[in-house]
Amino acid sequence: MHPHPRRLALIDMGTNTFHLLIVELPTTPGQPPHELLRTKAGVRLGEGGISKGEIAPAAYSRALHTINGFKEEIDLHSVTEVKATATSAMRVSKNGPQLVRDIFEQTGIQVEVIAGAREAELICAGIRRAVDLGPELHLLMDVGGGSTEFIIANQTTIFWKQSFEIGAQRLLDKFFTPFDGIMPAASVAAEREYLAGVLAPLTAAVAEFRPVSLVGASGSFDTLADMQLGVVRTEAEQPPVTELALASFQSTLRHLLSLKHEQRVALPGMFPMRADMLVVASILIDYVLTTYGLTRIQTSAYALKEGLLAELLLG
Template sequence: MTKRLALIDMGTNTFHLLVTEVTEQGQLKELYKTKVPVRLGQGGISSGAIAPEASERALRTLRDFRKTIDEFGAQTVRAMATSMVRNASNGERFVKDVFEQTNIEVEVIDGAREAELIYYGVRAAGVLNTDSSLIMDIGGGSVEFILCNQHKIFWKQSFELGAQRLMDKFFTQDPIPAESITAEKAYLDERLQPLSEAVAMYKPTNLVGSSGTFDTLCDIDAQRKGDMSRATATPPASVLSLPDFYEVHNELLTKNHDERLAIPGMLEMRVDMIVLASIAVDFVLQKYGLQEIRVSAYALKEGVLHQMLAGQ
């Protein structure tokens, strides 16, 4: 018999809901998908607590998600919370509030598990092969790096260096000044020492960007070339050439908020954070000499889904 599953990824910036049906043959049929800019980290990420306004936005969104889940009749609901909730002094209280108001049990996952689930999601998108790849997933609170190929994970780590944290630290003027770019890169160089050591050992040849920022970079690149196909459906796997990435990157650095918002393909929820995220991508490409960017539209929730189907 078919069964319906709902997956919720409660990120620091964005909440995602995926409702899917598994047929008797074990095939997946996507029924509903949405993302909401909850900004759970806004006003509290630097002080280590979820702000009241952010908590209310999150609870309102999850009440809406609950209605949608019930409308589709999903029997199983899996909700994962990541960086903001796991680090917040009031994270446990928030999880209790969610359960009381929505009957959704939230799993607060640690950084290592988050990285592992992202790997399974990216692998399902078909962007990995036998080459050594470096997956980068830029969230609002944390960034996950996974060194891997299609068969296995060699190394993984989550760093609390997400775009909201970088924004609070370095985005003091708009457009971002050259000294802030330099400061962010120096900060990343210092904080990503463990990654640098692992890269030296496993020698990845390409960067695999996992959803979020990377999807938006691809959307902007496609619309710049007059390709509107991504506006209706995002393919699981894409390629973003380095020259194309740098065209978009340089545009992001020289424009202010309103000018960035006017870029075709830009999402309002990413309009500021994408500046800090793009600088981080540039840093990783240059530091580790990576010559190719592949993009996976699949990430954490798809990883959870494929692990569930595999019975893990």
């Protein structure tokens, strides 16, 4: 018997949310890892700066504060290995490398800033742990704060993947400022027109591979699943996969487009940090559903960090 079981901490530093997953690896091969902690923090790393190519001072200090908090949990759980990745906001910010250095100096955690294509692969690996895709092709979609990944895949093969710098924080900065009231119809139309241009490569891929359904992962989809239920759930309370009824999504979209900020915050199941971003993200999701004629939506509670875990277990 191995005296000290391997304990892994997986950190996903997204543009909106930082995630921490701590697992103990089984001593018997073939057993699933035992989950010790699953938590997230709304950091809004992209707020006030992502569209200008830098991390704003307030966001920078929130990031350091959050990682220091994660480090306390990692120490409490006697973790033996830490794997930390950062995505869109850190990829494009001129002070991203400085933040990586500061995190290392303060916590000893080495953050790897990963490219969009690699992010898409890990997201796919994570989704496959939650959803059995089977032999049919599905469109996988992860709406982040900085980027949105699209993958066309089944359970065994990725046929196409691309990361687009159209995350919810960027869409918010571009189409909805100042953000206090109802999104004007002209802004909704402008976002849809913009998406039609930017997503041309996706449109071509969908025409070629004809995916049968949409599988969504990450913040906006988690919140849509919570809103269908009318309850905000913690990361640990969400089941791996939720069937999101098209009618539920459409009714949420109508609400989001017709309500003011305070009213959106008050919607059952709404995560307050997401009350504005969910508007532009839902227009993006709706664009994808209507343009590509998809009527089935599943949401995956697993994404990038579970993909990292899957990779480490296989490796």
